[in-house]
Amino acid sequence: MERHNTEQKLPTHLYRAQQVRELDRIAIDQENIPGFTLMRRAGKVAFDTLIDRWPEVDKITVVCGVGNNGGDGYVLATLAMQRGIAVEIVQCGDVKKITGDALQARQLALQDGIGSVDFDGERQLDRGVIVDALLGTGLSGDVRDNFAPVIEWINRSQCPVLAIDIPSGLCSDTGRVLGHAVYADQTVSFIGFKQGLLTGSGPDYTGRVAFSDLAVPKAIFQQVVATSQCLDFDELMAALPPRQSTAHKGDFGHVMITGGDSGMAGAATMASQAACRVGAGLVSCATRPEHIPAIISRCPEVMAHGVISGQEIEPLLARATAVVVGPGLGRAPWGEQLLQKVFKLSVPLVIDADALNIIADGRVVKQPYKDNWILTPHPGEAARLLGCSSAEIQQDRFAAVAELQRRFGGTVILKGAGTLVADTETATIGICPYGNPGMAAGGMGDVLSGILGALLAQGLSPAVAARLGVCLHGRAGDIAASSGQRGMMATDLIAHLRQLVN
Known part of the structure; x- marks a missing residue:
């Protein structure tokens, strides 16, 4: 998989x-662009993308359905054919x-x-490139029985595949696989980029992604409000301005990392290290006494x-400007x-890991709602918070993150491939386009929590801190993966955080 x-x-x-x-309709009806003109543009972009990716191709098999997606394929x-490449249409x-x-x-x-x-x-596909122009975005339910064998035939072929607009069978709204x-x-997508390409199962099916607006007038996009936003690291970094020459550590906040029950010192340590590297002025860690030597030896700052x-943590919390609770917290009475104590604070909070599970239990925090906290569940934790299954969360991650934000307030980060961010400051749900499968390893969430705590301490709002934080985390993961995805550790990211925030 070559994600994004x-x-x-x-x-x-x-x-x-x-x-x-609707954007397509506006382009045709209001801007007087013939539908066939848009189809020819789409087909040309798709062909150019294919040639750029496979310049030595000598055979193309175009698998066409009966809708406009098939029209692009024709x-x-x-x-x-005009280029002199052997080509055949397989009609479905x-x-x-x-x-x-079409x-x-x-x-x-x-x-x-x-x-x-x-x-x-029965036809054997032994060479060349297959073009998927079968179903497009028009599916309203699972792939019908007459098209399922076609999809399986394409997948068995071992030939490279170019998908026009979206891989057939992938839900463009949610990234859910519709049966097959x-x-x-x-994948090359047109006019409006489909949000399902970037999250859920989408990244497993799209391969590389390209986009063209087919030269439609920019004005039409003002008539349709986007439902989500692809986050951009460089734009978000503007929230962290250069430091003044007279700055001191008090200007950049004091993060308190709270966690690390017996046997889980590493989680609290990684969160603390990440907070240091992202620029918090001061970083404290409240943990089990036996973990102090390990943390200090790893990060004396x-x-x-x-x-x-x-009771013992209360005077420590009074000094903090932002608090992270959850890394290695456990679900025993100590963590509860x-x-x-943390929940009673008025400063911004990051709620992660077992802190989320304790909240889901419903015993310790009776009314878990705040405007100034960031919740960071993965699908399993999100399922416990909403009282459903992880599979249900993954069926529609957009609906899940929106419901979590509505129910618990503040800002919610739903982790996973295509991490989502929902908040009250922004009308759209943010999607992080960074990250890779090498980050599927223990401790990655602890590093993210430390990043978020440091950004909050430096004065960013929860919404901005969450959006920048997930991009910073993903970008660090992508740099670390340049040496290979398999065998990556969460601590591999920490070395790159300082570079990225500067």
């Missing part, structure tokens, strides 16, 4: 399928259902002498305090007492 591997900067505004159809087939579905622009594109392809055969499942989906090596009860 593209030299092209992805668009900021992301849409649901119905919104993209245009691509015509362009391939009843050709009598092809109408409008029918015109098909007729032109056949007039140019391109061969078209009906799908029968094409595994693409390259951290002021580590041993506490054995909630610390969380209870």
Whole structure:
């Protein structure tokens, strides 16, 4: 999998399928751009993307459905034939259902002498590139039985695949697989970028991602409000201005990391180290007394305090400007007492790991709602908070993060491939386009919590801290992965944080 591997900067505004159809309608009806013109542009962009990715291709098999996605495929087939590349159309579905622009594109392809055969499942694909122009974004439910064998045939072929607009069978709104989906090596999306390409199962199926707005007027995008936003690290870094020459440590806040029950010193240590590297003026750690030597030896800049009860942590919390609670906290009475004290604070909070699980239990924190905290659940923790299954969370991550934010307030980060951020400051849900499978390792969430705490301590709002924090975390992970994804450790990220925040 080459997740979001593209030299092209992805668009900021992301849409649901119905919104993209509305953008398409506005371009045709209000801007007087013929639908067939848009189809020809899409086919040309798709063909150019294919040639850029596989310049030595000598055969192209275009798998076409009966809608406009198939129409884009017919245009691509015509362009391939004109370039002298061997090309064949594999037609799926009843050709009598092809109408409008797609029918015109098909007729032109056949007039140019391109061969078209009906799908029968027997044909062997042994070379060249397959173009998935089967279903597009029009699916309203699971892939029907007559198309499922086509998708499985494509996936069995071992040939590289270019998906036009979206891999067939992938939900463009949620990133959920609708029963069956094409595994693409390259996806090229048009007019409005579909939010499902970047989260859920999307990153497993899209391969590299490219985008074109098909040269439609910018004004049409003002008429349809995007539902989500692709976060941009460089833009978000503007929230951290250069430091003044007269700055001192008190200007950059005091983070208190709270956690590290018996046997879990590492989580609190990693969070503390990350907070130091992201620029907090002071970093303290309240943990089990036996962990003090390990933390100090690892990071002597951290002021580590041993506490054995909630009462002992109160004077330490009074000094903090931001508090992280959860890394290695555990769910025993010790962790519950610390969380209870932290929850009473008015300073910004980061709630992670077992602090989320304690809240989900509903015993320690009776009314878990704050405007100035950041909750950082992974799908399992999110499921416990909402009283459902992890699978249900992953079915529609956008709905899940929105419901978590509505129910618990503040800012919510739903971790995973295509991490989502929901808050009250921003009208759209943020999607982090950074990160990689090498980050599927213990301790990564602890590093993120430390990053978030440091950003809060430096005066960023929870919403801005969350959006910048997940991008900083993902970018550090991508740099660390340059040496290979397998075997990455959470501490590998920490060395890159200082570079990135500068």
